[in-house]
Amino acid sequence: MTLRLHNSLTGRKEEFQPLEPGVVRMYTCGPTVWGPAHIGNMRSFLLYDLIRRQMRLSGCEVRHVMNLTDVDDRIIEQSDAAGMVISEFTPRWEESVLSDLKRLRAEPAEWYPRATQHVPEMIELISRLLELGHAYAMEGDVYFRIDSFPAYGALSKLDRRGKPVTTRVATDKYEKESASDFALWKAATERDRRVGAAWQTPFGLGRPGWHIECSAMASKYLGETLDLHAGGVDLLFPHHENEIAQSEAANRKPFSRYWLHGEHLTIATGDKMSKSSGNFLTLSDLLAAGHDPVAIRFQLLAGAHYRQRTHLSDEAIRAAAEQVRRLRELELRLSLLVPRPGVDDAAIYETALDGQAAYREAIDDDLNLAQGVGQVFEVVRQANSALDAGRVGTAGREAVLQLLAAADAHLDVLRGDEESLDEDVERLIEEREEARRRRDFATSDRIRDELRGRGLVLEDSREGVRWRRVPASG
RNA sequence: GGCGACGUAGCCAAGUGGUAAGGCAGAGGUCUGCAAAACCUCCAUCACCAGUUCGAUUCUGGUCGUCGCCUCCA
Structure with a gap:
């Protein structure tokens, strides 16, 4: 059985095969660093962690890029308000995100490129789009010409012909050829210059549009065609749609073969967590409330399937903590076990093997860790029962430990933080x-x-x- | 208005055309000096209505509800 992933591009589960056998090239959308990341961001980042762990477990070398967007409207606003240039403002929030990721035991990506450090690559990409007629300059801005790219809308399935064209026009300064054309490059304002968010380019002094960084950095580190691109559902349109348009128009090659979109973590009422509206929780909030980061990791990763909307409650995190404790408890019991010679442990041995197979199947089925964990706990109960009855020998013990290790290769919760007593x-x-x-x-x-x-x-x-x-x- | 998702026990949640995994919480037991841990037992007919079917929670249609995208957002 091989891994099958739900590909947003086709809306179906498809077998995953990297283009180059043994190497997975993945690009995942990271945060905009204008404040602390919220716990919903972390859910997405832990999805990326789950993907890359599974890729590695299947024997692939993983080349994973997660960008850090360090120039955008809010960063400019905040920097200006603080009387800083953006390069003084963003490092603190970059560190904050990376530190949260570490506390949640996310494996580090191979690259965390910053937008501001890839302006030359963006200039090159934009220039190519201009040459090919996919973009046009207008009063210092450069826009992507959507009409030049017939495949536009393939990912989001939006029918742009029937789309109302009102809101967008109102927010843009200059006339565009078409209302849905989006900015690749934006002419610098007075404030942009003041906060150091302006670069001299062939199209004038300005700063990048939102989407261009991902196209430029993805191809720089991973090449023109990615195996997999992931992000939160809210990025599906317009961000990912626009990435596809830019990259494919410029390179004339498929941009990414698989697209994965993680559902949102909502606030308790079921509404979306959102930085701009202020209704969100951060990892720090949860830690301050006394929660264990490992329990939070468990809940975010295995509390619900990644394409299922869910929310974190104190009760849910506590339940997760209890599950972690039970897994550790069983591992400890097994490690302390001195098997009686000749004990018949065929039953638990078989159960553990079945559990391993069921677990693997669940993961292969679009990374269904929630289901996999259910399978694990079925074995946990029976293993404890067998231990109580003294019916665990060496083979049974090894089989159960193997199952725990297999699950922990994704969960990463068994290892506790080192602690000593006064x-x-x-x-x-x-x-x-x-x-x-x-x-x-x-x-x-x-x-x-x-x-x-x-x-x-x-x-x-x-x-x-x-x-x-x-x-x-x- | 357009497109889409979801609605499973107090909570988290998996899943299937043939009467619903797992975890937490709760109740009662076993074990224990007492606990704790562990184990055992108990705890749902899957929003509602209609249809298809021998049979639907799972398929179709509708109703109600919640939410998302269409605009910066993981």
């Missing part, structure tokens, strides 16, 4: 063990309650006492 806490735990040996349960219970108040739960097991952190309380 000395006085260690001493208290030791004292309690002493008391228990004396069967002085009053003392031992008092110590346990004391530690519970400090956010530590103790578990007595055959292998000794274990501890774990929980929200501190009484």
